[in-house]
C-alpha cells in the first residue's frame with residue numbers, strides 16, 4: 001500500500017485503523033498520536049510531510065467533546081477547521097490524497113428522510129459548526145480529498161456510547177435514554193475498513209460521502225440492544241430530549257443515505273445490529 005500517515009492515531013478511529021491495518025497486513029502506514037504530530041503545529045506538520053512524503057493522509061484528529069465545545073469554541077474551531085486546513089494545504093503541496101472524517105452533526109436534524117450529500121448542512125452545535133467549517137476549507141487547498149461523514153461511532157476502543165452503557169448498566173438498575181433522536185450507529189472498525197478500502201483500491205472518485213452502518217434506530221433502542229447483547233438486566237426507560245438537558249443541542253434526525261458510498265466506493269455496509277454483535281463479542 002502507498003505510504004499513509006494517520007493523524008489522531010491514538011483516538012478511537014485511529015486505534016480501529018491500527019487493528020484493521022494489522023488484520024490486512026498493511027505495513028506502510030504510520031500512526032501519529034497528538035504528542036508526536038499536533039495538527040495545529042505547521043512546523044511539525046511540515047517536518048512530518050518532508051520525512052514521509054505520504055501518498056495518503058488520514059485525518060482522525062478532532063475536537064469531539066460535543067457539550068464542552070459549547071464553552072470552548074476557539075479550541076474546537078482551531079482543531080476541527082484550522083487543523084483540517086493545515087493538512088489539506090500540505091496534501092496539496094505534496095500531491096497526497098486526504099481522507100478526512102466529518103459528522104452527522106453538521107445537519108440540523110429537522111427532517112425525516114435519509115440525508116444525502118447534497119442536502120443542506122445547518123449545524124445546531126459548536127461541534128457541528130466547526131466540523132462543517134473543516135469540510136468547507138479542505139477543497140480550498142486540494143482537489144484530492146475524500147470527506148466521510150459518519151455518525152454515532154463506537155468500538156471496543158476509547159470512550160463511546162456502548163462502553164458508557166455497559167459501565168453504567170453494571171452499576172445501575174435503570175437507565176433513562178432518549179428515544180426521540182434518530183440516527184444510525186457506526187462500528188468504527190467498519191469505517192476503518194472502508195477508509196483502507198479506498199486506499200487499497202486506489203479510488204479516485206474524490207468528494208463528500210456518507211458512511212454509517214445500515215438501518216435506523218434511537219439512542220434508546222440502541223441502549224436496549226446493548227443491554228440485551230451484554231446480558232445485563234438493566235431496565236431502559238425511554239425519555240424525551242427535553243428530559244435529558246445537555247449543553248449542546250443534538251439533531252433529532254440524522255439518518256444518512258449511503259447510496260453514494262456503496263456505488264462509488266464499492267463498499268458493502270453491515271446493518272448496525274450485526275456490527276454491534278461483533279463488537280460486543282470482542283468486548284466480552
Ligand SMILES: NC(=O)C1=CN([C@@H]2O[C@H](COP(=O)(O)OP(=O)(O)OC[C@H]3O[C@@H](n4cnc5c(N)ncnc54)[C@H](OP(=O)(O)O)[C@@H]3O)[C@@H](O)[C@H]2O)C=CC1
Pocket residue numbers: 007008009010011012013014033034037038039040059060061062063064079083101102103104131150151152153154158159
Ligand atoms: N466519536 C463519534 O461518535 C463520532 C466521531 N466522528 C468524527 O470521527 C473522527 C474520529 O473520532 P473519534 O476517533 O471517535 O474521536 P476521538 O476523540 O477518540 O479521537 C480524536 C483524536 O484526536 C486527537 N487530537 C485532538 N486534538 C488534536 C491535535 N491538535 N492534533 C492531533 N491530534 C489531536 C485526540 O487526542 P487527545 O485525546 O489527546 O485530545 C484524539 O486522540 C473525528 O473527526 C470525529 O469528529 C464523526 C461522527 C461520530
Ligand SMILES: Cc1cn([C@H]2C[C@H](O)[C@@H](COP(=O)(O)OP(=O)(O)O[C@H]3O[C@@H](C)C(=O)[C@@H](O)[C@H]3O)O2)c(=O)[nH]c1=O
Pocket residue numbers: 064065066103104105150151152153160161164175176177178181219244250
Ligand atoms: C449517557 C446517556 C446519554 N444519553 C443520550 C444523550 C445523547 O443524546 C445521546 C448520545 O450521548 P453521548 O454523549 O454518548 O454521545 P454524543 O457525544 O452526543 O455523540 C456524538 O458524538 C459526536 C462526536 C458525533 O460526531 C456524533 O455522531 C455523535 O456520535 O444519548 C441518554 O439519553 N442517557 C444517558 O444515560
